[in-house]
Amino acid sequence: MKITLQDGSSRDISAGQTVGSALSAFGLKSQSGILAARVNGRTVDLSSALVEDAEIVPLHFDSAEGREVYRHSSTHIMAQAVKEVFPSAQLTIGPALEDGFFYDFAFERPFTPEDLEKIEARAKEIIKRALPVKRAEWPKQEAVQFFQDRGESYKVELIQGLADGQTISVYSQGEFTDLCRGPHLPTTGHIGAFKLLNTAGAYWRGDERNPMLQRIYGTSFPTQAELDAHLARLEEIKRRDHRKVGKELDLISIQDEIGPGLVLWHPKGATIRLLIENFWRDQHIQNGYELVYSPHVARLDLWKTSGHVDYYRDNMFAPMKVENSEYQLKPMNCPFHIMIYKSHLRSYRDLPIRYGELGTVYRYERTGVLHGLLRVRGFTQDDAHLFCRPDQIESEVSQVLDFTFFILGTFGFTEFEVYLSTKPEKSVGSEERWAQATSALEAALKGRGVAYQVDPGEGVFYGPKIDIKIKDALGRSWQCSTIQVDFNNPERFALSYIGEDGKVHQPIMIHRALMGSIERFFGILIEHFGGAFPTWLAPIQALVMSITDNQRPYIAEVVTQLKAAGFRAEADLRNEKIGLKIREAEKAKVPFMFVVGDREVQSGTLAIRGRSGANLGSMTVAGALDLLRADLKPTGSNRQALTQ
Numbered sequence: 001m002k003i004t005l006q007d008g009s010s011r012d013i014s015a016g017q018t019v020g021s022a023l024s025a026f027g028l029k030s031q032s033g034i035l036a037a038r039v040n041g042r043t044v045d046l047s048s049a050l051v052e053d054a055e056i057v058p059l060h061f062d063s064a065e066g067r068e069v070y071r072h073s074s075t076h077i078m079a080q081a082v083k084e085v086f087p088s089a090q091l092t093i094g095p096a097l098e099d100g101f102f103y104d105f106a107f108e109r110p111f112t113p114e115d116l117e118k119i120e121a122r123a124k125e126i127i128k129r130a131l132p133v134k135r136a137e138w139p140k141q142e143a144v145q146f147f148q149d150r151g152e153s154y155k156v157e158l159i160q161g162l163a164d165g166q167t168i169s170v171y172s173q174g175e176f177t178d179l180c181r182g183p184h185l186p187t188t189g190h191i192g193a194f195k196l197l198n199t200a201g202a203y204w205r206g207d208e209r210n211p212m213l214q215r216i217y218g219t220s221f222p223t224q225a226e227l228d229a230h231l232a233r234l235e236e237i238k239r240r241d242h243r244k245v246g247k248e249l250d251l252i253s254i255q256d257e258i259g260p261g262l263v264l265w266h267p268k269g270a271t272i273r274l275l276i277e278n279f280w281r282d283q284h285i286q287n288g289y290e291l292v293y294s295p296h297v298a299r300l301d302l303w304k305t306s307g308h309v310d311y312y313r314d315n316m317f318a319p320m321k322v323e324n325s326e327y328q329l330k331p332m333n334c335p336f337h338i339m340i341y342k343s344h345l346r347s348y349r350d351l352p353i354r355y356g357e358l359g360t361v362y363r364y365e366r367t368g369v370l371h372g373l374l375r376v377r378g379f380t381q382d383d384a385h386l387f388c389r390p391d392q393i394e395s396e397v398s399q400v401l402d403f404t405f406f407i408l409g410t411f412g413f414t415e416f417e418v419y420l421s422t423k424p425e426k427s428v429g430s431e432e433r434w435a436q437a438t439s440a441l442e443a444a445l446k447g448r449g450v451a452y453q454v455d456p457g458e459g460v461f462y463g464p465k466i467d468i469k470i471k472d473a474l475g476r477s478w479q480c481s482t483i484q485v486d487f488n489n490p491e492r493f494a495l496s497y498i499g500e501d502g503k504v505h506q507p508i509m510i511h512r513a514l515m516g517s518i519e520r521f522f523g524i525l526i527e528h529f530g531g532a533f534p535t536w537l538a539p540i541q542a543l544v545m546s547i548t549d550n551q552r553p554y555i556a557e558v559v560t561q562l563k564a565a566g567f568r569a570e571a572d573l574r575n576e577k578i579g580l581k582i583r584e585a586e587k588a589k590v591p592f593m594f595v596v597g598d599r600e601v602q603s604g605t606l607a608i609r610g611r612s613g614a615n616l617g618s619m620t621v622a623g624a625l626d627l628l629r630a631d632l633k634p635t636g637s638n639r640q641a642l643t644q
Contacts, residue, residue: 130189261377373523
């Protein structure tokens, strides 16, 4: 039996050897950091037996697959610790996450911080035991009986939901056994550094009608240094949390009296939103879009035609009855743009047509998934729909890609992950159309030199798509931009244009969002900048402060000049010590502070400080204006529209 590694090296081994022993034949051992392996494309334990020729890829912690095995093994260690400390707790599920893991337990009460300390201490003991991790496969009924005997009703429910005759895999470490597909680390001792983080409530199977469970989050790393760096990063994430910063800076609020997931924009937050929206509108007009507006409700029949009633009902608010007709709060803007297109006879010469709208939509999100600005019930999409001929798809998508990277770059995002999602199992439209659209998307990406990954079968049912994730200052990825080709809606709404041949043809529709939604994008911006927005976005760009009442007339003149030049300036004339005023301005993350005492009044100058605490010296009002103008440039290339 032949075993081959990625570098092309190969060995002949006897059938039945484990993956670990096969790697040892190449001089590779688990002690060298190998956690598991990919064998002929499937991730398996090192203890798995080899029965045929195989290509083996060793997996380390530096790979996503390796980290998943590492963190999932950590969940079992945590679950074992919980069962040893609190035997009455019932096991449910415990997946690995990108940066850690969690496990849900059925327990008579919420876990306390003191409980977590006990569980973590026991988990570290289990790691020290270096218990071998063993896989076994049982018949379904044997697995049911095993977990029934141990009072693990949730595990029994999971097993009973599997097909009859299916072999059930379990993993054991010491006296602990759990239902699991695997794979796992060879021993519990392979975990280096382990930390439990916090607890939360979670419904069984994510359904609010089911019992509430206790979820414990944790993380693990090969070394303590890596864990410490991660914990420091988590603290920085907490410090930047948009909900916390949004409240501290008086930007937004979500109030119970109004309803969960419904955002109030306070004056400072509204100022930033207006700047974003004005920039968005100006740039869309410059890039050949026509701006439209649409109502917040429409007859239910419109949503039946679009398919939303059939396919999206669970995410829509209940219809309302008006004058014997049912109306629906809009979950999307698409049907309105379609109806605008349909209002005229179109020619091939008219295409492409690009409609853009900052349209507020409403979606029924469960209370448990709402999260500040990142998951809300009412939000404004930076929406656009392009109607084009099939031969125009590539050029339109190419332009959208350029436009997307420009917009995102202007707001300080320079790192991207791009995915091309192809035809799913359930889809509409001919194979020919899917192939044509997918090829056009791929050609656009290649033509623009955009690195991308193919996400097989993850397109939407009506067409392939491109998704763009941005990376923030903390290295986190956020899904914002999407470009989707749609065959379905043009057919549902019987859209048409007269072709060059004089015959009726069906246009292609492209759905496109650059920021996703204003609310979510703003939440990301807050965390990206930690509330310290670049000067062009800051709600107050300069704060002029008095030392005594003597400077009031001079400060009034300075503020008038700053505002006349187009800057957002305010005066702090309170009868407070200047040190307090400066500290509060720094806390409010005002880009520039202009301090005025008697000396500045006499010399016609300003003592200037930056929000980082830097003393920028003394300069005239004209010099201060030049300083502000120089700092107005956004991250992207020259954008004159942003400076006003």
